[in-house]
Amino acid sequence: MNQEPPRALSVxxxxxxxxxxxxxxxxxxxxxARLGPTVERLRRHVLQGGDRSIEAGQFRALDAVAGHGxxxxxxxxxxxxxxxxxxxxxxxxxxAEGWIEKNRSPHDQREVLVGLTAAGRAxxxxxxxxxxxxxxxxxxxxxxxxxxxxxxxLERMLKSxxxxxxxxxxSDDAAEGPGGD
Numbered sequence: 001m002n003q004e005p006p007r008a009l010s011v012x013x014x015x016x017x018x019x020x021x022x023x024x025x026x027x028x029x030x031x032x033a034r035l036g037p038t039v040e041r042l043r044r045h046v047l048q049g050g051d052r053s054i055e056a057g058q059f060r061a062l063d064a065v066a067g068h069g070x071x072x073x074x075x076x077x078x079x080x081x082x083x084x085x086x087x088x089x090x091x092x093x094x095x096a097e098g099w100i101e102k103n104r105s106p107h108d109q110r111e112v113l114v115g116l117t118a119a120g121r122a123x124x125x126x127x128x129x130x131x132x133x134x135x136x137x138x139x140x141x142x143x144x145x146x147x148x149x150x151x152x153x154l155e156r157m158l159k160s161x162x163x164x165x166x167x168x169x170x171s172d173d174a175a176e177g178p179g180g181d
Contacts, residue, residue, distance in 0.1 A: 046131045052123070059127055061090035062116075065100055066124045070115030072105075099123050 047054050054062070064076050064087075073091065077084040091114060094100045099120030105111040116124065139147055 042134070046134055047127060050126075050130050052126055054123070054127065057090055058093055061087065061094055062099060062120060062124050062127075065091075065094070065114055065116055065120070069100075070103070070113040072111055072113060076114065094120065097123075 043056055047056060047059055060080065061076070064080050065071075068076060068079050073084050073087055076091075077087040080087060091100060095102065097119075099117055100114055101117050102112050102114055105113050139150075142150060
């Protein structure tokens with residue numbers, strides 16, 4: 001008797017076998033990779049398992065400043081998908097550590113720009129380097145060709161996911177109508 005694989009959101013990837021069709025395998029692997037505890041453990045390992053440690057939210061803000069700064073808080077908030085007040089709180093912690101500095105814009109003295117200090121650049125570099133070292137350990141099981149293929153496939157999957165989510169947000173906004181009601 002050919003028994004069907006279990007259909008549940010909490011199925012372990014270890015329980016998958018040849019009975020699973022490719023869509024179910026992909027969906028299960030996607031959930032495990034994006035929502036599972038493995039990602040959180042990996043994040044903690046990178047951010048807190050070395051010689052230095054930083055909270056995930058602080059690193060996210062530090063990384064945003066490194067990638068977008070010097071820039072205004074509203075630009076960082078937009079890039080991070082957060083409210084400016086949330087970003088301001090995270091930046092206050094980074095400023096207390098001496099990792100960011102705030103300066104008036106040379107073009108508009110009313111605007112404050114946030115940028116990394118030398119200590120902030122060093123801190124950011126440490127965690128980026130640490131993450132890449134860990135990723136190299138993870139990807140050692142793939143050949144060079146497999147890594148290229150995996151990168152291409154993941155890039156396409158993330159673009160597709162963003163497109164689906166963008167369409168869903170547009171549909172939700174249209175359904176709410178004017179005024180968000």
